[in-house]
Amino acid sequence: MLRRDVMKAAGGLALAAGAAGTATAQAPTRWDISIPWGPNEFHTVNAQRFATEVRNATNGAVQMTVHAGGSLGVRANETVRAVGDGVVPMAEFTAFQNVGDLPILGIESIPFLISNYDELQIMHSLVRPIWERELERRNQTVLYMCPWPTQLFYFKRPIATAADLRGIRMRTYDRVTAEMCTRLGMVPQQLTNPDVVPALASGRVDAVMTSGTTAVAQRYWEFLKHAYVTNHLWATNFMVVNNDAWRRLPAATRTTIADLGKRLEPEFWNVSKGEHTLRMGELQQNGMTVEDPPAALLQAVRQATATMGDEFVRANPAAGPILQQFRQRVGRA
Structure with a gap:
């Protein structure tokens, strides 16, 4: 409990810093991203690229820092709750590890249901609107998704x-x-x-x-x-942002970041597809x-x-x- 309270206080400071950044043109909005994976895993590299692209597209107005290896103290299976509560402003999580907070996240991980990336995309076309709506109810917005390999x-x-x-x-x-x-x-x-x-x-x-x-x-x-x-x-990772922090950004900035997520998501999927043979x-x-x-x-x-x-x-x-x-x-x- 003590660790969680400390983390929530730190998250509150990050959200407050975000609010100050939108109010003062000279001060950027700074968000920490909690990542459970190691610094060299491709999901972490994808997150780092996304952060760089956001910084460039917003002319430095929004600056995201990736913290790999769970170094912010958010456990992989507590991420939906942590982002919704504002413990951290942004985080990435694997869907099935958070079924305790949102059971429908486990649908793609039913054993032997999905055979390949094409079938996974079909599943996402059916369930993603539900995922996004339920996460919105938990005070967060999905910026992009990317699956793990085989x-x-x-x-x-x-x-x-x-x-x-x-x-x-x-x-x-x-x-x-x-x-x-x-x-x-x-x-x-x-x-x-x-x-x-x-x-x-x-x-x-x-x-x-x-x-x-x-x-x-x-x-x-x-x-x-x-x-x-x-x-x-099959298992998919979600990059999400706390809605309190998200809504403090100007509408045009939110659109810029959301569009970046949509543009980069197919590229991130291609990285995933190449991972299996390489590894x-x-x-x-x-x-x-x-x-x-x-x-x-x-x-x-x-x-x-x-x-x-x-x-x-x-x-x-x-x-x-x-x-x-x-x-x-x-x-x-």
Whole structure:
């Protein structure tokens, strides 16, 4: 509680500084951006580019500073609440890590629902208006979104069948991935990015699920030797701004920044698309085996998670029509 109070006070100062910046032409509006990812991960690099573009487009009137690695004290799974409360004026978060505040954010991460970037864009065309409306109700505005690349499972030893998974302590993201691991006989350990390497070093976890981007950034080859391209879920990051800070900007400035987000978003998606192949090569260069999962293993994972879409709808009835439309559009109705 004390840490949160301190952070909220700091956020209030940042918002106040933003208000002063709009009132005095000579004083820029300064916003801190909370980023959970490491400084070299592509989402952080994207955020840095966005901040630079905003500064240039507003002639320095709005200046954003990116703080990577969760250094502002905002945990990845608390970001929606932190931005809405004004703890920080801006932040980036992964959708499924914030389902505790907004459950519909987990729809794209239903196991094996989405197969590729094209299907992910179809899902976004259906659900993004709902996401943006619900986040607006939580006092924040979405500036852009960008997905993570293909997901993998990483292990210390080769895995051939579902029986080999039993008892393995697997890093998970949220309730859905924890349930998936439980059904496969693994022991879920929910961890955010900064906590994974310490958990690997201490032996708290034996395996990790994540993209190649994070695996390279955190040098997983120092702990894990075998990676399987499971493509078991998709996850999108949101860059959001607190609405109290946002509305203090002149309307023309808000339009400039919003337009920048729209222009850069497709470019950020292209960066994401190139990440998988690039990072797989780096993992292999550092001694990690990267391959598709054995057919028996993949079949077991799919079977274990087959009912999770229906269960998501029972818990979130608004997702039902969205999933129905999505499956029709991708030919899996």
